[in-house]
Amino acid sequence: MNASPPSDEYVGRPPEGARAGAGAAQRSTRKLLMGLIGSGIQRSLTPRMHEEEATHHGLRLHYQLIDLDTTGSNVDALPNLISAARTMGFAGLNITYPCKQAVIPLLDELSDEAAAMGAVNTVVVRDGRLVGHNTDGSGWAWSFRRALPDARLDKVVQLGAGGAGSAVSEAVLRLGARELVIVDREPERAQALAQRLAKLHPASRVQADTDAARALAGADGLIHCTPTGMDKLPGLPLDESLLRPDLWVAEIVYFPLDTALLQAARAKGCRVVDGGGMAVGQAVGAFRLFTGLEPDAARMDRHFRQLIAQRAAEEARPDATPRSPS
Template identity: 60%
Template structure:
């Protein structure tokens, strides 16, 4: 089998035992007739933290990996270890896909395009007049960029790290001068005026259960989009549905970022709809 039809890729992150990326990539590759192995490199399981990234990238290069997906908590700390960045990754200051090619490491971000595609599919006609977002980390930077690209008019960011929220708000305001972007303030006031809520923190994941904000701040005139997909119906989405909100699970973003990453790794066009259906079947198991 020629080198171009066999691929070795991986996912670096912490607590990624439940990730469906390996199964999605490998199944689509099988359908396209490729030999494709996708390995999890779980910092938690290896008892490592982000300080191990230089060693892990070097090891992946030496073992002939074609590329890596990067997830929490490495999307920002991986950047200084790369040789070049795509325009999107540079603008976002976050990387979720690294191509390893000819001794070079090239960082990309398919989170933002994945979220935008999922949003247009699941909430095609909602108002982006006043959007509140919780979370300004790597995933937060990507989905905020997506929301602004789709036309959010007023955008308010909250994060446990106020400085991080301010820095991202300033960055977005420079990139999208026609909109109003701010950080912090009163969450109840922001939520009362909001037409939509984007949740981009790890709260609600299987290992971090709970709600990222008081349920009483949700109201029926709100749409709610979550980036967490494990579990697919988070406590936040259940609370939102209970008060009559339209909701978007993190599943679409998980699929479409994988579609875009697969294209980068292989140079081939995957069948996005087929990957979406496969993802749904994996969740129902």
């Protein structure tokens, strides 16, 4: 199923003056209702990124968190949530862990990218139909090339074959990786992803392995696509002795922005890419799909970094309330 580009009638598309960058008096005052479905998302900065960027385009956007953890729910709640979003007039939804793959059967249509990646992180509601997209891959690629434009891609190792890993693996192959080795704690999941990618790219370019040390031999770079290192799942996803100075390391975790993996890699002399760039890049793509407007990526990145710095300063105060595990 392929999704066509949003038409001018697409929900949330402001009038021509707004798209052309007209003054505030000419801009649309259309209200947009957006949301994010996932687990443990109370600390997400996505709502603030979207709402702030919307103000620069004269849009009134409310972004609602729909956190499965706060209601004791799981992915089984997805059908009801998706149905409710359609009924309540949501213009779109972002989808995150653990729902990126489970949401697919509930949608009417998939973009080529989402179909290729087997995961959805953005759902656009248009004329009552739910169209699934994936901006994780393009967001990661934008961040990676921005940070390491000259990085070698002869051999790349990726840890993690879940929803985000599916998107990133497709993106790195599109960037030109000659060989991609996927390692996951569930070998069958890594193998399934490798087999799916081999249907879209030459089979010689992708393989699965069960041993990170073996996979990293002769590798140019390491991409980390598991939850390990998040505030609620601290630690390293692999033995730090496997890191070496000639290896670049790209992270997708951004809470915290400077993960244990990045700290260890930097100490070894590796060039690193933090997960914040991907968070911004995927939001840029989602905003474009939701509104039909062209966001200012640099402005969104500056705003994101400001939010991260503000949060770090707040949490460093002696009187700060201990943060929730979520």
